[in-house]
Amino acid sequence: MARGYPFGNLFGKSPFQPIQDHMAKAHECAEALIPFLEAAMADDWELATKHRSIITKLEDEADELKSEMRASLPKSLFLPVPRSDLLEVISAQDKIANASKTISGLMMGRKMHIPEAIAASFMEFALESIATSAQALKAINELDELVETGFRGREVNAVEALIDELDHLEHRNDEQEIAIRASLFAIEKDLPPIDAMFLYKVIDSIGDLANRAQKVGSRLQILIAR
Amino acid sequence: MEIISQHGHILLVLACLFGFFMAWGVGANDVANAMGTSVGSRALTVKQAIFIAMIFEFAGAYLAGGEVTSTIRKGIIDPAMMAGTPELLVYGMMAALLAAGTWLLVASMMGWPVSTTHSIVGALVGFAAVGIGIDAVNWGKVGSIVASWVVSPILAGTISYGLFMSVQKLILNTATPFANAKKYVPMYMFLVGFMIAMVTLLKGLKHVGIEIELGLGSKFANAMPIAAVIGLMVAGIGMIFLNRIKDESIPSHRNRFGNVEKLFAVLMVFTACAMAFAHGSNDVANAVGPLAAVVSVLSSGGDIAAKSALPGWILLLGGGGIVLGLATYGFKVMGTIGKKITELTPSRGFAAELGAATTVVFASATGLPISTTHTLVGAVLGVGMARGIGALNLRVISTIFMSWIITLPAGAGLAIIFFFLFKGIFG
Numbered sequence: 017m018a019r020g021y022p023f024g025n026l027f028g029k030s031p032f033q034p035i036q037d038h039m040a041k042a043h044e045c046a047e048a049l050i051p052f053l054e055a056a057m058a059d060d061w062e063l064a065t066k067h068r069s070i071i072t073k074l075e076d077e078a079d080e081l082k083s084e085m086r087a088s089l090p091k092s093l094f095l096p097v098p099r100s101d102l103l104e105v106i107s108a109q110d111k112i113a114n115a116s117k118t119i120s121g122l123m124m125g126r127k128m129h130i131p132e133a134i135a136a137s138f139m140e141f142a143l144e145s146i147a148t149s150a151q152a153l154k155a156i157n158e159l160d161e162l163v164e165t166g167f168r169g170r171e172v173n174a175v176e177a178l179i180d181e182l183d184h185l186e187h188r189n190d191e192q193e194i195a196i197r198a199s200l201f202a203i204e205k206d207l208p209p210i211d212a213m214f215l216y217k218v219i220d221s222i223g224d225l226a227n228r229a230q231k232v233g234s235r236l237q238i239l240i241a242r
Numbered sequence: 243m244e245i246i247s248q249h250g251h252i253l254l255v256l257a258c259l260f261g262f263f264m265a266w267g268v269g270a271n272d273v274a275n276a277m278g279t280s281v282g283s284r285a286l287t288v289k290q291a292i293f294i295a296m297i298f299e300f301a302g303a304y305l306a307g308g309e310v311t312s313t314i315r316k317g318i319i320d321p322a323m324m325a326g327t328p329e330l331l332v333y334g335m336m337a338a339l340l341a342a343g344t345w346l347l348v349a350s351m352m353g354w355p356v357s358t359t360h361s362i363v364g365a366l367v368g369f370a371a372v373g374i375g376i377d378a379v380n381w382g383k384v385g386s387i388v389a390s391w392v393v394s395p396i397l398a399g400t401i402s403y404g405l406f407m408s409v410q411k412l413i414l415n416t417a418t419p420f421a422n423a424k425k426y427v428p429m430y431m432f433l434v435g436f437m438i439a440m441v442t443l444l445k446g447l448k449h450v451g452i453e454i455e456l457g458l459g460s461k462f463a464n465a466m467p468i469a470a471v472i473g474l475m476v477a478g479i480g481m482i483f484l485n486r487i488k489d490e491s492i493p494s495h496r497n498r499f500g501n502v503e504k505l506f507a508v509l510m511v512f513t514a515c516a517m518a519f520a521h522g523s524n525d526v527a528n529a530v531g532p533l534a535a536v537v538s539v540l541s542s543g544g545d546i547a548a549k550s551a552l553p554g555w556i557l558l559l560g561g562g563g564i565v566l567g568l569a570t571y572g573f574k575v576m577g578t579i580g581k582k583i584t585e586l587t588p589s590r591g592f593a594a595e596l597g598a599a600t601t602v603v604f605a606s607a608t609g610l611p612i613s614t615t616h617t618l619v620g621a622v623l624g625v626g627m628a629r630g631i632g633a634l635n636l637r638v639i640s641t642i643f644m645s646w647i648i649t650l651p652a653g654a655g656l657a658i659i660f661f662f663l664f665k666g667i668f669g
Contacts, residue, residue: 022642024275031633094623166406166410170415
């Protein structure tokens with residue numbers, strides 16, 4: 017029926033709202049780490065298993081959104097920004113969800129115990145990483161406003177400021193990572209060696225979550241750069 | 243000659259029927275495209291869009307459709323070629339109406355994109371070139387009409403691009419978009435009123451036999467103050483509606499420009515009126531032009547070159563056919579199109595509509611039959627070029643191009659068949 021109305025078929029589905037939805041989902045994954053970590057720190061592995069399955073489910077949903085979006089961005093669409101840049105943003109966002117899954121997977125698989133000496137700073141470090149992802153979401157949520165203003169002018173500057181703040185958060189997270197590695201180094205010889213190795217690996221993955229959130233910002237910056 | 247005196251009444255009734263059929267097709271199909279933008283961006287409900295379309299399509303046809311009607315009547319075909327055989331012109335015009343109407347109906351059923359303008363022009367050229375002779379077609383005029391099909395989308399796109407950029411500069415890219423929208427939106431409303439009034443005063447009214455004389459020297463100077471007053475009146479009415487909209491707080495996860503868009507939705511009501519007016523002035527005229535030619539020949543007893551004014555009832559018949567088409571079938575189509583273009587926000591829709599309406603109205607004023615839908619597509623692309631639309635499907639452009647290529651020979655072929663059919667029946 018509607019095939020015959022060229023005018024109606026002229027409009028494709030705008031990808032910008034779906035990208036925002038996808039980022040919201042990816043950040044939900046990161047946020048779901050908080051109750052998981054709390055349960056893990058308390059050595060309540062039954063509860064941790066529950067939270068781990070929530071993270072897995074959210075990550076699946078994020079993957080599904082990603083595939084849907086990729087399928088709905090054919091080459092014949094005329095977009096206000098390059099299609100390849102959009103696909104890169106989606107890709108970067110998806111990695112936040114993956115990182116959350118990796119962190120929970122590592123800890124779950126080894127029923128990892130965080131040594132008391134670094135427990136407080138470990139949790140703080142994880143929360144900072146998740147806050148970096150929240151900042152990335154904040155920046156991505158400006159996409160519909162960017163479309164509204166035709167990707168120019170004041171709105172671009174506002175988004176630039178959000179991305180600067182994101183870089184700043186990630187940088188601070190890096191410093192925390194260095195500090196927490198130092199504290200772990202100080203106590204590592206008292207730990208079973210393999211446990212220590214994997215502790216380093218988890219710290220690395222948590223740092224990676226923040227890195228990936230920053231990558232989303234960089235991709236957004238490329239998107240709005242003229 | 244005796245054929246005309248013998249069968250005059252039958253021919254007249256048939257021509258009216260075919261003209262009404264064609265107009266019905268326009269109302270069922272074409273109007274939905276013209277009004278779809280307003281429905282899609284939620285500035286109007288389907289009911290409101292139909293209501294506006296009924297009034298303004300009619301007004302546009304009646305007040306500004308005269309030039310295009312006369313192009314269809316005597317611009318494309320050289321009437322002098324048929325001075326001795328006026329019945330051939332009558333058959334041909336009837337065949338063109340029936341061909342275009344039939345083609346519209348078939349294409350809508352099959353779901354192909356159609357342009358009423360292209361089918362009428364194709365039908366006229368077809369019957370004249372084959373039924374009368376290659377020289378009967380005014381090829382120069384046909385060339386300029388075809389050129390205008392290329393120029394009109396480009397022009398509309400350019401205007402829309404400019405309008406959209408001005409909205410960005412004056413309103414959206416400022417510290418206080420809402421306050422600025424309240425300030426500048428009435429200006430756009432003035433533009434809408436001024437433009438429509440100007441074209442009507444300069445080009446439309448003489449066809450209905452109204453002359454306005456203020457004694458300011460030229461026609462243009464006469465029209466200016468009247469159009470300005472009308473524009474101010476339109477802006478005044480618009481401001482009353484604008485003042486009802488308050489700047490409410492919007493939850494942070496929603497688009498911050500929601501309130502500003504509400505103001506543009508008011509503006510869109512006005513551009514929707516302009517769009518319907520423009521569509522009426524051009525496409526309705528396409529539908530009734532051939533009918534006007536038939537009536538002129540029959541009423542003058544076979545004198546083709548007679549200088550006859552366009553009888554008002556012909557435009558009424560065309561307008562009536564469109565309204566009926568809208569009421570019986572067009573509202574369904576409008577709903578379908580409206581659902582497909584929900585991504586279009588009022589600030590975009592207004593720019594596209596005003597760009598297209600301006601282009602179409604000016605084409606009407608110069609007597610060029612163009613396609614409203616294609617012009618509107620050009621206008622939307624203009625907004626897209628200004629990075630204003632989330633996603634546009636470029637495959638549609640090739641579809642439209644195909645519709646040109648298909649519609650012209652289809653209209654021509656059908657017209658040739660019907661022409662010889664009538665010639666066989668009436669002799």
